[in-house]
Amino acid sequence: MVHGQGGVKFQNWAKTYGSSPELYFQPTSVEEIREILDMARQRDKRVKVVGGGHSPSDIACTDDFMIQMGKMNRVLKVDKEKQQVTVEGGIFLSDLNVELSKHGLALANLGAVSEVAAAGVIGTGTHNTGIRHGILPTQVVALTLLTASGEILECSESVNADIFQAARLHLGCLGVVLTVTFQCVPQFHLHEVAFPSTLTEVLDHLEDHLKRSQYFRFLWFPHSENVSVIYQDPTNKLPSSSASWVWDYAVGYYLLEFLLWISTFMPSLVCWINRFFFWLLFSSRVENVAISYKIFNYECRFKQHVQDWAIPIEKTKEALLELKAALENNPKVVAHYPVEVRFAQGDEIWLSPCFQRDSCYINIIMYRPYGKNVPRLNYWLTYEGIMKKHGGRPHWAKAHSCTRKDFEKMYPAFPKFCSIREKLDPTGIFLNTYLEKVFY
Ligand SMILES: Cc1cc2nc3c(=O)[nH]c(=O)nc-3n(C[C@H](O)[C@H](O)[C@H](O)COP(=O)(O)OP(=O)(O)OC[C@H]3O[C@@H](n4cnc5c(N)ncnc54)[C@H](O)[C@@H]3O)c2cc1C
Known part of the structure; x- marks a missing residue:
């Protein structure tokens, strides 16, 4: 018989959301999962399945039964x-x-x-x-x-x-x-080139950048014009590694955490911290070649709050300039670097933020230096307002303030998704607080 553990505390990677599942299971077979579902039904409990627990929201939280799928990993x-x-x-x-x-x-x-x-x-x-x-x-x-x-x-x-x-x-x-x-x-290798630029240059030549590199993204340093452009493209070149570059980054990030902690007492320092780190780490051209997944993945060193909405790609310039102007006009609104701007092709997946439109994702961030929460409400509201105005759809993993009414407007296929959900799970056994806000 399958065994559920009591007293387990679940926390997401950023330690920003957590819960205390009554029973925590790590099943090894479909039969065991069926047993857990039967037990949940008998005890009138809900069930949440989790993977890596990385979602920066409460989407994976439950106080009922939690199934962690780490042992079904073949x-x-x-x-x-x-x-x-x-x-x-x-x-x-x-x-x-x-x-x-x-x-x-x-x-x-x-x-x-x-x-x-x-x-x-x-x-x-x-x-x-x-x-x-x-x-x-x-x-x-x-x-x-x-x-x-x-x-x-x-x-x-x-x-x-x-x-x-x-x-x-x-x-x-x-x-x-x-x-x-x-x-x-x-299998392929990627050649990564990162070089400095400005927000004006990148937004004025967005089409060119998108054409020039298969995996183009850029980092904007808020409270400034500074941008780091990153091109990643398949290559036949041999892998390279720059040990001193990695070392510089490691030291830089320890310093960053300390300075961000200081800035929690003097928020006006943030704009200088953003400029200083651009100068220290991002103001020269850096190249690297490695197997694809080692370039796609990068180390997210410390804990953070994030928001990440997808807007129609043609709104990229307008939305970013509005965010920049909003920060300039409200000196009390503080924004950590970077604002990460990425792009994705439109698709036909019903609840995809890119449903039927090529999209630009704008990811904002507020770090938690040494675990300390930094006030972010004004920044969050300013950003969400701009994203909503431009037809944005929030990343499902990342915390947002949207409810069913918003999603009905954002997603043409939302009713079709709801009817399938209600058919497959009529009693809502797989719901939790996050999902109730989406569906009720
Ligand atoms: C450091 C960091 C970097 C990140 N980078 C990016 C990024 O570059 N791009 C991006 O888009 N996102 C990014 N994210 C977000 C991340 O990709 C998503 O949160 C993703 O869902 C995490 O996968 P997970 O396995 O941890 O899912 P979890 O957080 O464990 O679960 C996510 C959802 O999937 C469900 N689920 C998991 N397994 C199952 C299953 N077997 N059956 C049914 N439901 C299941 C859960 O119930 C939950 O609803 C990042 C997050 C962190 C912390």
Whole structure:
């Protein structure tokens, strides 16, 4: 019989949200998950499935039953001809990246970290950058769901096609994602070039930058014009490594945390800290070559609050200039660096922030130096107001203030998703507080 542990405290990676599940399970088989669902039904409990627990919101929290999928993490099949891999939902992308490279394959795009589960990253619509690349769920060609009734549903473009369009970005509310099949590409290396620029230059020549680099993104240092442009492109060059560069960054970030902590007593310092670190770490050209996943992933050193909305790509310039003007006009609103600007291709996934439109993601951040919360309400409200005005849709993993009414306006296919959810989970066993705000 499956064993649930009491007294476990769940906390997300940033330690910004947490909960105390009554029972915490790490099942090793579908039969065990069915047992947990039966037990939950008998005791009138809800169930939350988690992967890497990286979501910077309460989307993965519950005080009822929590299922952590870390022990269902096998690679089930590698189809070299189709370049597809089928994995269990709990596998971390860090393990998958290594497995794939043994077969000469890779995922075409990845987010900033890989200590996240296959089912978790697709569940919240994780994205990276590249205007000819969709968000990570667009790489999914099939998946298997264990629904609330204990039934196993296979879904793909040709089998249960409607459920597939919902489940590729599932929010954890349609059932337990048992397996995911990803379309891969041949393994590749990336050449990364980072160089300094200005916000005006980048926004005036956005089209050129998007054409010039397959995985183009940029970091804007708020309270200034400073920008770091980052191009990443496939290359045949041999891997290089710059030890002193890595060392500079490590030392720089210790100093940054200390200075940000000081600035919690003198917020006006933040604009100088942003400028100083641009000068220290981002004002010269840096190049690097490595296997794709080592370039896509980068170290997020310390804990932070974030927001990340996707707006139609044509609104990029207007929205960023409005954010810049709002910060200039309200000196009391303080913004840590960077504002990270990334791009993604439109898709047909019902709850994708890029549904039917090429998009620009604007990610804002407030660090928590030594775990201390820095006031962010004014910055958050200013940013959300601008994002909403430009037709933005929030990242599902990251905290936002939207409710069902907002999502009904943002997502044309929202009613279709709701009707599938209600059919697959009529009693709401997979809901939690976050999801209640989305669906009720
Ligand atoms: C340091 C850091 C860097 C990040 N970088 C990026 C980035 O570059 N781009 C980006 O878009 N996001 C980024 N994120 C956000 C992150 O990619 C998402 O939060 C992602 O969902 C995390 O995956 P996870 O496995 O930790 O999911 P969790 O947080 O554990 O869960 C997310 C959702 O998936 C559900 N879920 C998980 N597994 C299953 C399953 N087997 N069956 C059903 N439901 C399941 C959960 O119930 C929950 O609703 C970052 C987060 C951090 C902390």
